[in-house]
Amino acid sequence: MFSYRHAFHAGNHADVLKHTVLIAALQYLTEKDAALTVLDTHAGAGLYRLDGDYAKTSAEAADGILRLAAASASTPLTPALQAYLELVRSFNTGHSTKVYPGSPFIIQHLLRAHDKLKLFELHPSDMRSLAGNVAQLEAGRQVAVLHEDGFEGIKKFLPPPARRALVLCDPSYEIKSDYGKVLDMVQDSLKRFATGTYAVWYPIIPRPEAHDLPRRLKTMAQKAGKSWLHATLTVKSSKITETLEGQTKRPGLPASGMFLINPPHTLKAALKDALPQMATLLAQDKHATHTLESGS
Ligand code: SAM
Numbered sequence: 608m609f610s611y612r613h614a615f616h617a618g619n620h621a622d623v624l625k626h627t628v629l630i631a632a633l634q635y636l637t638e639k640d641a642a643l644t645v646l647d648t649h650a651g652a653g654l655y656r657l658d659g660d661y662a663k664t665s666a667e668a669a670d671g672i673l674r675l676a677a678a679s680a681s682t683p684l685t686p687a688l689q690a691y692l693e694l695v696r697s698f699n700t701g702h703s704t705k706v707y708p709g710s711p712f713i714i715q716h717l718l719r720a721h722d723k724l725k726l727f728e729l730h731p732s733d734m735r736s737l738a739g740n741v742a743q744l745e746a747g748r749q750v751a752v753l754h755e756d757g758f759e760g761i762k763k764f765l766p767p768p769a770r771r772a773l774v775l776c777d778p779s780y781e782i783k784s785d786y787g788k789v790l791d792m793v794q795d796s797l798k799r800f801a802t803g804t805y806a807v808w809y810p811i812i813p814r815p816e817a818h819d820l821p822r823r824l825k826t827m828a829q830k831a832g833k834s835w836l837h838a839t840l841t842v843k844s845s846k847i848t849e850t851l852e853g854q855t856k857r858p859g860l861p862a863s864g865m866f867l868i869n870p871p872h873t874l875k876a877a878l879k880d881a882l883p884q885m886a887t888l889l890a891q892d893k894h895a896t897h898t899l900e901s902g903s
Pocket of ligand 1: 611612613625648649650651652653708709710711727728729730733755756757758777778779
């Protein structure tokens, strides 16, 4: 069984990037009246306590959402980051940030009554937490929680009834085969439903598969004649350093990216403003930077 638990990482810089992109995309996709189906292939537990044991152990949110929240007191945030912060704050009282909504709750918050959300989660305890958290929503038949492999499970929902869908694919990449599975899933999904919006998060780490993933998604989009957008956020150097005691120190996740096929046409402008501010506010050293590329 996997050891990855998103509770250790909730609200970190990668979540800031992923969830800001997710919110900006959903704001656009929910402007049209027609029903939207959202498929979250790797849902996680749904809600996280930033003052709980998991988050306190890693303290990753301190360099992510909490830094952004603190900066917002003196720095006006760009609209996409402000929308992200406001959405997170809507799960909290006052200006304290103790609860962090994962992708299932961010998505559900933005959906209209006639939209649908399908959540896939394989880990038994995250699945239990997710099902319990979703039950509190009393969202009825709008939200389905499925204890299934998201890579396979989404097939039965594509194409969706109203032919409008967003697929968020956010694996932990704990196993190397996840990279290939993401590519197979996107390829297969484009055959089933060519006009869907596909959003893939991936870590930028020194591993060939991680390096290849965005390159191969771009080739796939280009071959299918689809528009694409690729955003990355780096917060620190990826160099392995040595401590004074001579021990090797790994930097933790230094950067991550979001690759979208059929992105909303408004997304690039939103990120053009938000990404430089993300890189400035979340910088952990002088290597912090961002990239934004798109094509059609
Ligand atoms: N998307 C969530 C968010 O933004 O809040 C975080 C998801 S976390 C990065 C990845 C999750 O996928 C973990 O909870 C893990 O247990 C789950 N998982 C791993 N392999 C899976 C699979 N094949 N299908 C569904 N869930 C899986």
